[in-house]
Amino acid sequence: xxxxxLVLMEGPHDVDGYSAVAARRLRTGGIAPPSAYxxxxxxxxxSDGGKDRLPDLAKLATNLGFRVxxxxxxxxxxxxxxxxAKLQGLAEAVIRLPERFAVERAIVYRLSExxxxxxxxxxxxxxxxxxxxxxxxxxxxxxxxxxxxxKKGGLHQPWVDALPRGQFPPVALAVLDAVTDRSLSGGVLExxxxxx
Numbered sequence: 001x002x003x004x005x006l007v008l009m010e011g012p013h014d015v016d017g018y019s020a021v022a023a024r025r026l027r028t029g030g031i032a033p034p035s036a037y038x039x040x041x042x043x044x045x046x047s048d049g050g051k052d053r054l055p056d057l058a059k060l061a062t063n064l065g066f067r068v069x070x071x072x073x074x075x076x077x078x079x080x081x082x083x084x085a086k087l088q089g090l091a092e093a094v095i096r097l098p099e100r101f102a103v104e105r106a107i108v109y110r111l112s113e114x115x116x117x118x119x120x121x122x123x124x125x126x127x128x129x130x131x132x133x134x135x136x137x138x139x140x141x142x143x144x145x146x147x148x149x150x151k152k153g154g155l156h157q158p159w160v161d162a163l164p165r166g167q168f169p170p171v172a173l174a175v176l177d178a179v180t181d182r183s184l185s186g187g188v189l190e191x192x193x194x195x196x
Contacts, residue, residue, distance in 0.1 A: 002038075003035075003038055003039055003040035003066070004038035004039070004066065004067060005037070005038055005039040005040070005066065005067040005068070005069060005092075006039070006040055006042050006061045006066045006067070006068050006069075007034060007039050007040065007041045007042065007068075007069045007070070007071060007179050008042055008043070008044075008054050008057055008058055008061070008068060008069070008070045008071070008091075009041060009042065009043045009070075009071045009103075010043065010044075010050065010051045010054070010071075010072065010073055010103075011043050011044070011050065012043050012154065013103055013104075013149075013150075013154040013156050014041075014043060014071065014073075014103045015041045015042065015043050016154060016156040016157045017103045017104075017106070017107045017156035017157070017159075017160065017172065018041060018071070018103070018172060018175060018176060018179075019033075019041055019157070020107075020156060020157040020159075020160035020161060021107065021160055021168070021169065021172040021173065021176060022034060022035075022176055024160055024161065024163075024168070025168065025173070025176070028165070028166075032180075033176075034176065034179055034180055037180045037182075039069070039179065039180065042057075044057055051072060051073070051080070051083060052083070054070055054072075054083070054087060055083070055086045055087060055090060058070065058087060058090040058091055059090055062090055067092055068090060068091040068092060069091055069092050069093045069094075069095065069179060069184070070087050070091045070093070070094045070095065071095045071096075071097075071175060071179065072084070072087075072094060072095070072096045072097065073096075073097050073101060073102040073103065074096050074097045074098060074099050074100065074101050074102075075097075075100060075101065075102040075105075077099045077100065080096075084096070084189060087187075088187035088188075088189060089187060090187075091187060092184060092185050092186070092187070092188075093178070093181075093184035093185065093187070093188050093189075093190055094187070094188070094189050094190070095175060095178045095179060095184075095190045095192065096189065096190070096191055096192065097171065097175065097192050098171065098191075098192055098193060098194035099194070101171060101192075101194070103156065103172075104146040104149045104150065104156070105146055105171070106169060106171040106172045106175060107149070107156060107159065107160055107169045107171075107172050108142065108145050108146055108149070108159075108169060109142075109169060109170070109171050109195070110169065110170050110171070110195050111163070111167055111169055112167070113138060113141065114164075115163060115164050115167045116141055116142070116145055117133050117136075117141065118164060119159060119162050119163050119164070120133050120141070120144070120145050120148060121133040122162050123148060123155055123158065123159055123162060124148070126158070126162075127151070127152050127155060127158070129148055129151060129152075131144065131148060170195045171192060171194070171195065174192045174193070174195075175192055178190050178192060
């Protein structure tokens with residue numbers, strides 16, 4: 001209740017992943033997390049969340065006097081036009097990931113192969129995932145990691161915490177930068193570009 005702005009996300013895995021990246025960036029680089037801007041990351045109640053529940057949650061939040069921002073996945077391009085229009089009418093900003101991205105991809109994409117292998121091996125051993133990382137071809141490593149993050153009720157936060165020093169997923173950083181961008185207003189749709 002101390003937050004002035006609620007940043008609504010599709011589900012608890014999104015909150016866990018982005019919160020972990022924000023905390024890591026604060027620890028290692030001194031860059032303030034959304035909470036320093038009076039923002040709280042929040043997902044619809046329940047273990048699954050759900051983007052279709054975001055308009056009602058946004059309406060409730062604005063009726064209670066909160067400012068609202070929304071972060072949306074973009075894993076199924078072309079399916080969210082109506083949802084985005086609704087949310088733009090309720091929120092200061094709608095921030096959408098690059099095409100074919102969900103939170104799992106946002107916290108893995110553009111990390112070095114060595115970082116992914118090292119961290120996935122630790123994750124598999126720590127959480128008994130049974131993944132033999134040494135047998136994964138480079139072409140399969142990325143998708144195997146994205147799938148592993150969804151296991152055991154979501155391993156987003158431990159994944160981020162276990163990344164080697166100095167490794168940050170650029171898409172997740174871009175999302176956090178957009179979330180805290182004070183210039184966004186009026187229901188703008190902010191599209192996060194895919195790093196090249």
